[in-house]
Each structure stands twice: as structure tokens, then as C-alpha cells.
Amino acid sequence: MKCFSFKSHKPVSFYNEEVVPLLRRMSNLEQLTLYLSIIEDDLRYIDGNRLSDEVLIHMPRLNKFTFSIDTWCRNMDNNINYPSNDDILRSFIGKNIYHQVDAYTRKAPMVKDGRCHIYSLPYQFHMFHSLNNSFPGGIFQTVVCLEMVDICSFEHDFFKLISQCFPILRELTVRNPQQQRNKQHSSTSFTFPHLTTLSVKHAHTDYAEQFLFHSKICVPNLLHLRIQYESLAMITNNFTNDTICLNCAQLRSVSIVEPFVRPENFDLYFPQL
DSSP states (O other), X not given: OOEXXXXXXXXXXXXXXXXXXXXXXXXXXXXXXXXXXXXXXXXXXXOHHHHHHHTGGGOTTOOEEXXXXXXXXXXXXXXXXXXXXXXXXXXXXXXXXXXXXXXXXXXXXXXXXXXEEEEEESOOOSEEEEEOTTOOOOOOTTOOEEEEEOSSOOOHHHHHHHHXXXXXXXXXXXXXXXXXXXXXXXXXXXXXXXXXXXXXXXXXXXXXXHHHOTTTEEOTTOOEEEOOHHHHHHHTTTTTOGGGHHXXXXXXXXXXXXXXXXXXXXXXXXXXX
């Protein structure tokens, strides 16, 4: 086998036990593609050193390695100094990675877990998972599906950065329980021109509000919305607030998990449903 691609869009906990032994047997590989989100209980991020020592050293013919690897270390020891972004990037120096590499780490205060995302550039995948506030930016011309996850609030200007970094984004999922801190300073509007699907059902109401208010973020092609009913009713003032109509006018579906009774003007508010 000369080419191998392994992609998993859900977190896996068997990297050390199954993925590494599998890859080590592929000594004739010339091209390798990995897209992984890894739950790492031994509290070590996947970095350039681990990739080289555990995998690449066993592939002497490899000449193309494309990857996006997100490591989630659970139950981290707060007394240990975990690698910084610069530490992670330095771990790739001198390794046969064949691509430019970028990375970012996140160790949230008072939380015993951490994440590290490493990826080859130019980014080649259609999906980008578990983006958090430590994201350094860049241009990702291939990404159409993005998941943002953090326990620290995403501020308005951070979404502006996201709109610039992912110019063809079509699907966005926001998972964040924290309310925004600087809503009063969110006066600059910007556009997600290609966004058709938005999921904020696991996010604070603030994030749904900023995407549905045309004056904050313009989403002219939004067709599908996943949201909690309580958030939707609050934002629309029980479906009477005309301010958000421009962003809701084209909606073809509204997915709400919990049961609810449609108010009288629900259908009028979403005429395309």
C-alpha cells in the first residue's frame, strides 16, 4: 500500500492501542492523510516528536503527510507545565513533515483538561473541529464545516476573525455556555456570505442573538437553524421582533429539540417553513 487516509470526525480513545500499531505496519507508504480528534488519557499532546517517533520513523518512503490532529487531554494535573504553542511548533523542527505546520493549545483556568490542535498547511480538509479562543487565525480556503467549542466566551470580534479565515463556510456549530462580555461594543457588522446551516442549541442565547440580528452579523443565505426554543422565543420577543426578520426570512427549517406549542404568529415569522 502506497497511500492511506484515516479520518474520524468523532473523538477516539484508541489512538495508542490501535491507530499507532496499524500505521507502523505500513512501511511502504508514500502518502499519508490523518484527520483525528484524540482523547488522550496519558496527558500528552500529539506533537512533532510523537508523530516522528511513534509513526513517521517507520515509513522511510513517505513523501507526503497531510494531517489535522486535535488532542484532548482529560483530568490534567494543574501542577504540570504543559507545552505552549511555541513548544509544539518547535517539536516539528527537523522532522520529515513535508509541510508547513501550525498549532494552538488551550488550557482553560480552573478546568482539568486541555487541547492541542496541530495541522499541516495549506489546510486540505473540508471540516475544522473544536476551534477555541486560542485559534491563531489564517486562511482556510477548503473548510465548509466548522465547530467552535470553549468554556470561555466567544466575543463579537472573534467571530469577525472567523468570517475572514473561513471564506466559504457553510455550516457552523457553536458550543459555549458562557455569555458574551462585551456585547455593548459589538457595533461593527460583517457577513458570513455562504453560511446555510447554524447550530446554537448548545450555546448561550447571546450567540444566537448576534447571528439572528442583521445589524450584528449578516447571514443572507441562512436556511437551517438548530436552537433551543427558549432562546428563540427570547430573541424574537415571542416572534414579534422585526429586527431579525432579514436573517430569518429565508429559513427552510428550524430544528428545536424540546417540545413546544407553536404561537399564533410563528408561521408568519418564518414564512418559508
